[in-house]
Amino acid sequence: MRSGTTFTQGLRHSVDDGRAGGPAWTVEAVRQVRYHVVSSDHLFALDNTALLDGCPDAPMRAGDRRLVVIDENVDKLYGGRIRDYFTYHRVAVTMLPLRADEPVKEWESVLRVVDAMNDFGIDRRREPVLAIGGGVLTDIVGFAASLYRRGTPYIRIPTTLIGLVDAGVGVKTGVNYGLGKNRLGTYAPATATFLDRTFLRSLAPRHISNGLAEIMKMALIRSEELFALLESWGAAVHADRLQGSTGELAAASDAIVAEAIHLMLEELQPNLWESHLERCVDYGHTFSPTVEMHALPELLHGEAVMIDMALTTALATLRGDLSEEQADRIYRVATALGLPVWNDVLADPALLEAALLDTVRHRDGHQRLPLPVGIGRHHFVNDVTPAELRAATALLRRKAAVAGHTPAGYARVSA
Template identity: 30%
Template sequence: MEPVRVNLGPRSYDIRFAGDLGSFADFVRLSVPRAKLALVVADTHTERHATTVRDALESVGLRTGMAVVPSGESSKSLAEFGKLLDALADLPADRQTAVVAVGGGVVGDLAGFAAAAYNRGLPLVMVPTTLLSMVDSSVGGKTGINHAKGKNLIGAFHQPAGVWIDPAFLGTLPDREFRSGLAEVVKYGVIQDAEFFAWQEANAAAILARDLEAVRYLVAKSCRLKADVVEQDEREETGLRAILNYGHTFAHAFETVGGYGAWLHGEAVAAGMVCASRLAEKLGRIPADVTERQVKLLTAFGLPLHPKAEWPIEPMIDVMRRDKKAAAGRLRFVLPTRMGHVELVDGVPEDLVREVLC
């Protein structure tokens, strides 16, 4: 598999697809050539992978430390962030010390934010181990932690020095985690590439069976699609990068009100996309078949289509008012205009939002 290059001038980096840890160690050496020390960060589910990564780094002369956080969304907290800063101080880390994040989106977001903050920025290498982190959170430089008032409210843009993706990690990924990651893959088809969406429809069975060729293609394609957006709007300043948040305004409300960890992120995104698409229908922006195609594919992938009935609507609306895309309390949503294209829509009436949440 050919590398995907994310072209960002002096912050450019490669996404490499391989499974040889000897090559991984060489990749880290090339990505962070001045590093002599590395902190490997994992959670309790990826500690075994992180130990292998640490051994590979030590084989090429890097001194390493390791920090392990509890698995789950609750680790994206100020408390765990502080512990990582303590671990870096204890090494002690200098400005060339690499932070190597081995895990899913939680590990990548948390370790990435620590790398962004310590000494005003340390080099970061992402080693995603879940489908969701491979196709989404490891690419693009968004890092952060959660706040009781909203998901990812505290964070920073901090591009990695490199991303290493080994599809073999997916062989041991629990089925629920794998399906969760597929929500972000579906998203890329809706927002950018109608042909990619159609490919997923035609290959749903092979994808669910984790056919190696199908998985390799969907991971590499998703990374390329995200890189295309990030290259044009790295820090969400032109509005283009906001398209990557399709379904996420709803999803973050579900995660906040339902309690972090009640749903996996991709599960919330799946239901959020359906809500956003139904909202677009109510606004007359799309015909019903655009929504129904999404519903059919998400159903095939075993993902939820609507929030849980017991989650109160008004607190969800309140979370949406604080969403990063909101402006002066006015709700803004990324909504489809056709399959393969979405737009950021301002001033959406709250009554319509309540209707799609019912």
């Protein structure tokens, strides 16, 4: 037999001379990924056609049908208007209202969506599932869609700020398993995400703060200009629920949301599958998964992220990467946005050490911990020690006490 290698369309065939066994093949393929993020306020106004023709890869026409999975709270507030929209445009919909909060972000919720897809008899080429709700809901539906028949298209319509600027624009899906945050999940981009800020007007202030935490993340590691916007306008746009009730508030809200989304997509696009593990968007997500799961149901996701950022701000201050003045600015802005910088789970050093070890396992044996360098820049470190964590926790506790961030005080503010 001859020895050699042949190539055809990414298929490599090695022909052996018989001494080391039979022939072997290596398959190489590239799958193109394209998804759309479309901004359209008043999405379900009868004369708004963005949902019909705003995404070239998922048009919707009269006579079509859709399965719509909707957060049960969103259904109570907007369900009638949404049903009227589809009726007006002669699209037959089956609605599945679903409870979707962190305590039920689990496998059983995924199965409910899978059962609904199966009962609906989805044509997985032409009938994308619509997910209308916050980040938990879109994560559950995206995960179910990625599993059903090895991949069914879906469309996200986030109704929370954290969904608009974070959960709704990436490609990850996931649900919790045990005490593991998003331990089960896939990479499954939605065909399109439609962003409608008018949904935010019915959110409680705490949930506006929850989303502003993820905007704060992008500011601290990527954009001093975005941080300055939050410093100047954050409290006002929070009170206005980003509705733009005046010209100045509209301009500030537009700038804050658009810049946060642009920075997020700029970071995600070249590394969608996370093959490169030094990701600055992991800032705030080193300790927060463990903190959030151990504090449930006390903390929302963004609140846990802010506590993580407060801790790593203290860590960066001790290392000289942030001045004390810069750190104090960060804590002041967090307070103005209604976000906590302390939770009593931080008082357990063993928990934080375990959180860091879990992150190391997730990041291929290295900490790859993003830390701010000044405001708007970052670097990665791999040498954080338990002693440093204890010192940073002690510093943060003192700062939190000065700022009045006791757990009881925070509960009164956020309830």
